[in-house]
Amino acid sequence: MNAQTLTTPATATVAPRQRMRTFIDRFAMPIIFVVLCVVLAFSSEYFLTARNLMDILRQTSINGILAIGMTYVIxxxxxxxxxxxxxxxxxxxxxxxxxxxxxxxxxxxAGLLAGAVLGAVNGFVVARLSVPPFVATLGMLSVARGLTYIVNDGSPVADLPDAYLSLGDGKLGPLSMPIVIFAAVALLFWMVLKYTTYGRYVYAVGGNEKSARTSGIGVRKVIFSVYVVSGLLAGLAGMVLSARTTSALPQAGLSYELDAIAAVVIGGTSLSGGTGSLVGTLFGALLIGVINNGLNLLGVSSYYQQVAKGLIIVLAVLLDVSRKKQR
Amino acid sequence: MKLRKLLVCMLAASTLMAGAVEAKTYKIGAAVYGLKGQFMQAWVKSIKEHPAVKDGTVQITVFDGNYDANTQNNQIETMITQHYDAIIFVPIDTKASVGAVRHAMAEDIPVVASNTKVASDKVVYVGNDDVEGGRLQAAALAKQIGGKGNVVIIQGPIGQSAQIDREKGELEVLAKNPGIKIIEKKTANWDRAQALSLTEDWLNAHPKQIAGIVSQNDDMALGALQALKSHGVSPKDVPITSIDGMPDAIKAAQAGEITTFLQDAQAQSQGALDVTLAKLIGDSYKPRSVIWQRYGNQVKWADGKAASYILPWVPVTPQNADALYKQVTGG
Structure with missing residues (x-):
């Protein structure tokens, strides 16, 4: 599937230095994650409590759901x-x-449909009209926000019924609903990506569009579909978020795309397409969740949180670049 | 091995310290909606200057909500998990996060709202009434333009509680003046630069037709003032009224360029902390902030048991501007 590996001359022996580098490349993010957790466990007595770990998962769920769709797109x-x-x-x-x-x-x-329809518009503009995705979705960023204000005249929707609110504070056994939804979505979309033909097509289209086309893959259909997936999941996240905040807010989700992209990038998915994994994204989302939570536990100012997050994003991309150089 | 010893020592030391301090320190979290604007920065600065924080009775931790209801939700959960003694909450939205607040109260963690109300009758509110603020600024404008003419309104971020409430008051008063017509109404998101462009566009679209400008906060009013100046319009001819009482705006009010009403950040934050301490310590607690003397005539302490403490809007005049400027900047 990956054309680049075929053209790489095979090396008979791998130098130890290079092996070390490959090791760092592959496991740098998990290592950073573990180190961070250990440091936090020592610094705050609350970090490792079951309650706090649940908090982290719940707090990660919204960004996690968005990041899953974003992984498909990227x-x-x-x-x-x-x-x-x-x-x-x-x-x-x-x-x-x-x-x-x-x-x-x-x-x-209604929520899923709303998300899917706007996603489909993105997909159409990108796949059919060949507008660059950055531009097409930048347009939608503005259009969808405007529509949000139009639909309810700029006001929040409060007085949501209890059944709806249970999406945010309901429980399934010991797990709260946002975590259950997040886990179910993660599992489903991980399986699709890993075990279905469609999943392989997604990789193929990003890896090398031309060869994907010559091998008979409906490239446009695949590209269209990932934006529908992303929109659908954004719709789902929107409902979980409204339930969590006990009202649907027109200004919800401002700049959430940045955290979702960050999770994907930290998770090792390449912005130039074709390589990466959903598991990595989940790690990335969790890492962001742990940074936010941990620095809150330690009472560190949010100003530093932003610095920390930014540094980790750049570090992740650095690793991606060095991986490419090796090839 | 050295490292391990060091770690053990540090751990032991920190537990000891925690044990010693816990006996008399209240751990209180302040979740504010966002720290990018001047007003909330002033709010945070003054809560840290409360006598109880300075003498170590209270250890205050500030959480920046980054203008996002979900972030605030998460922060309240974190505080519950960490067994904070009490929470002072400045919500981005009145009705959002009611659920998280309910969870905190279920765990016997008192929650006091400051600056913006929480839509629950169990949460005490210390702050100004935004609807009343809107009425005051609209009434001032109506008077200045003689009850007639075309008015434009620069709105805060649409859907935010402060925007909704202030506008409610503004429209209520403006509607009572049949001679006044609202010809434009748009958001500039509390932002000076956006308000500047918006007002310039309006001045171009309605040359010499705008009689007065209502701005839902000071930053935007100052943007509008810039626009007037760059178009060669005197603020005497097209008056601007706003609310908040930020330092720059007090200066502008002193120069007669805008009309504004001060909401006292110190009173909101320190007042909320006093009410919180009364809940934690009980009847024996006497409020320690200077603000109870400052507003003694308008706001009664009531042993810290009132359902809400509504602070007055103070009109900024050339006479009191210097004093208010000092009070606001702490200098």
Whole structure:
């Protein structure tokens, strides 16, 4: 599948130095993650409590769900800047349906549909009209935010029914609902990517579009589909978010696309498409969650949190670059 | 091995210290909606200057909500997990995060709202009434333009509680003046630069037709003032009214360029901390912030048991501007 490996001349012996480098490349992020956790465990008595670990998972769930869709998009060499706005739009749409008493199923469908439709528009503009993904979704970032204000005249939707709110504070056994939803989505989309033909197509399109096309893959269809996936998941995240904040807010999700992209990049998925994994993304999302949570536990100012997050993003891309140089 | 010893020592020391301090220190978290604007920065600065924080009775930790309801939710959860003694909450939205607040109260962690209300009758509120603020600034503008003419409104971020409430008050008063017509209404997101461009565009679209400008905060009012000046319009001819009482705006009010009403950041934050301490310590607690003397006539302490403490909006005038400027900047 990967054309680049075929052209690389085979080396008979791998120098120890290079082996070391490969090791660092592969495990740098997990190592940073573990070190961070150990440091936090020593610095705060609360870090390793079951409750705090649940908090981290719950706090990661929204960004995690967005990052899953984002992984699909980035694997095809695309980007989706509109997820934060789509999240808000879907949240308001489903919130309105729920507040009018149409029941949870109708509200859920409305939110998912709203997300998928806007995602499909992204997909159409990118795949059919060949507008660069950055531009197409930058446009949608603005359009979807505007629609969000239009739909409910700029007001939040409060008075959400209890059934809807249970998406945010309900529980399944010991796990709270956002975690359950996050886990289910992660598992489903991981399996799709790993075990289905469609999943292999996603990699192939990002790896080398031309050879993907010559081998008979419907490149445009695949590209279209990943934006639908991203929009759909943004819609889902929007509903979980509204439930967590007990009202659907028109200004929800501002700049969430940045954290989602960061999670994907930290997780080792290349912005130039074709390589990466969903498991890496989940790690990336968790790492961001742990940084935010940990620095909160330690009472570190949010100003430093932003610095830390930024440094880790750049470090992740540095690793990606050095990986490429080796080839 | 050395490292391990060091770690053990550090751990032991920190537990000892924690044990010694815990006996008399209250751990209170302040979750504010965002720290990019001047007002909240002033709020945070003054809560750290409260006598109880300075003498170590209270250890205050500030959480920056980054203008995001979900982030604030997460922070309240973190505080519950860490067994904070109490939470002072400045929500981005009145109704968002009611769930998280409920969780905190279920764990017997008192929550006091400051600056922006929490939509729950169990949460005490210390702050100004934004609807009243909107009424005051609109009434001032109506008076200045003689109750007639075209008015434009520069809005805060649409959907945010402060924007909704201030506008409610503004519209209520403006509607009582049949001679006044609102010809434009748009958001500049509390931002000076955005308000500058917006006002310039309006001045171009309605040359010599705008009689007055209502701005929902000071930063935007100062942007509008810049626009007037760059278009050669005197603020005497097109008055601007706003609310907040930021240092720059007090200066502008002193020069007669805008009209503004001060909401006292120190009173909001220190007042909230006093009310919180009364909840933790009980009836014996006497409030220690200077603000209870400052507003003694308008706001009664009531043993810290009132359901809300509504602070007055102070009109900034050329006479009191110097004193207010000193009070606001702490200098």
């Amino acid at each position: 694997l095809t060499k695309g980007i989706d800047l509109s997820v934060g706005s789509i999240l808000a739009f879907a949240g308001i749409c489903s919130g309105l349906i729920a507040a009018q008493g149409h029941g949870l199923l109708a509200a859920l469908s």
